[in-house]
Amino acid sequence: MTTETFPGAFRLRPRTVDVWFDPACPYTWLTARWLREAARVRPLELRWHLMSLALLNEGREEDPEGDTEGYLMVPVRIATAVRRHHGQEALARFHASLWADLSSPGALGGTSRKWINDPALALADASLPQKLSAAGTTTAYDEELRASHARAVGLLGPGTGTPVVAVGEPTRPLRHRPVFFGPVISRVPRGEEAGRLWDGTLLVAGTAGFHELKGRPADPDPDVGGPDVVPE
Numbered sequence: 001m002t003t004e005t006f007p008g009a010f011r012l013r014p015r016t017v018d019v020w021f022d023p024a025c026p027y028t029w030l031t032a033r034w035l036r037e038a039a040r041v042r043p044l045e046l047r048w049h050l051m052s053l054a055l056l057n058e059g060r061e062e063d064p065e066g067d068t069e070g071y072l073m074v075p076v077r078i079a080t081a082v083r084r085h086h087g088q089e090a091l092a093r094f095h096a097s098l099w100a101d102l103s104s105p106g107a108l109g110g111t112s113r114k115w116i117n118d119p120a121l122a123l124a125d126a127s128l129p130q131k132l133s134a135a136g137t138t139t140a141y142d143e144e145l146r147a148s149h150a151r152a153v154g155l156l157g158p159g160t161g162t163p164v165v166a167v168g169e170p171t172r173p174l175r176h177r178p179v180f181f182g183p184v185i186s187r188v189p190r191g192e193e194a195g196r197l198w199d200g201t202l203l204v205a206g207t208a209g210f211h212e213l214k215g216r217p218a219d220p221d222p223d224v225g226g227p228d229v230v231p232e
Contacts, residue, residue, distance in 0.1 A: 013043070014043040014044055014045040015042075015043065015044055015045065015167055015168050015169070016045045016047060016167070016168035017035065017039075017044050017045065017046050017047065017165060017166075017167055017168070018047045018049060018165070018166045018167075018168075019032065019035060019046060019047065019048055019049065019163050019164075019165050020049045020050065020051040020148065020149070020151070020152035020162070020163055020164040020165075021048070021049075021050065021051060021095075021162050021163040021164075022050070022051055022052050022053045022072070022076055022162040022163075023050075023075050023076060023079045023094070023095045023098055023116070024053065024072055024075045024076065024098070024115070024116055025053060025162050025163075026099075026115065026222050026224045027184050027185070027186075027222055028162045028163045029095070029098075029099050029224055030185050030186070030187070030188055030222055030223070030224065031163050031182060031183065031184070031185060032092075032095060032163070033188045034183075034185060034188050034189060034194055034197065035165075035198075037188060037189065037190055037191070037194040038194040038195055038197070038198040040191075040194075041191060041192055041194065041195040042195050042198055042199075044198075046092075047088060048083070048088040048091045048092050048095070049083075049088075049148050049151070049152065050076055050079055050080055050083065050091075050145060050148045050149070051076075051148060051149040051152040051153070051162055051163075051164065052072070052073065052076045052145060052149050052162075053072050053076075053162060054072040054073045054076070055145075055146065055149045056149075056153075056158075056160075056161065056162070073136075074119065074136035074137065075098060075116060075119050075136065076145060077135050077136045077137075077138070077141050077142070077145065078094075078119045078123070078132055078133060078135050078136045079091060079094060079095070080135070080141040080144055080145045080148070081132045081135035081140075081141050082094045082123075082126075082128060082132055084141065084144060085132070086128060090126065090128060093126040093127070093128070094122055094123065094126045094128060096126070097117070097121075097122035097123070097125035097126040098116040098117055098119065098122040099116060099117070099224055100117065100122070100125055101225060102117050102121050102122075102125060119133055119136060120133045152164040155179045156179060156180075156181055160181045161181050161182070162181075163181070163182070164179065164180075164181055165179065165180055165181075165182075166178070166179045167179070167202060167205070167206075178202060178205040178206040179205065180201065180205040183197070183201055185197075185222075186222045186223060187222070187223045188223070
């Protein structure tokens with residue numbers, strides 16, 4: 001973000017934006033790309049945390065994701081290891097690499113742009129140690145993941161989805177923080193369009209008594225491809 005894209009940006013205290021997400025969710029990936037785009041035209045400090053679709057569905061009689069084998073835990077466990085050992089900036093890079101258009105299809109995804117790449121390929125693309133891939137099939141990071149997941153669910157309740165976003169108020173840090181799920185989008189708005197979506201989302205989420213706003217059904221084939229803002 002520069003003063004040319006958002007005049008006076010560096011004279012304003014940025015809002016902290018805490019984002020809890022499952023890295024394997026395609027709609028969450030679009031929301032993360034939108035937030036990075038919005039941060040180019042609004043003074044936002046994005047902070048990345050993890051939650052899990054598998055944990056959201058834990059204990060249900062029927063898993064809406066159809067993940068009977070527990071594959072969804074693999075990428076989020078690796079992501080938890082990335083965040084612990086390399087920080088949230090590395091987590092953002094890993095998330096981007098999971099969805100990047102890499103050349104080789106992996107065991108858990110590929111270049112069809114329907115789902116994520118093999119996490120091992122994503123680690124290499126994000127310049128992270130390959131040994132972190134072993135975290136995907138162990139429970140070594142589950143306690144940390146569950147604690148992070150619980151913080152997200154605690155903000156909105158058990159009926160939420162991924163991502164959960166909590167926004168800080170720079171001038172009144174003790175004020176109640178706007179918190180919301182989503183927004184669910186099928187394409188990524190760019191530039192000022194991304195900024196306007198941010199403004200509107202913050203307006204409704206910060207309104208006393210606001211609970212839910214829903215649009216048309218989500219596109220079953222979201223635009224997970226396309227250029228991404230490079231995570232800093």
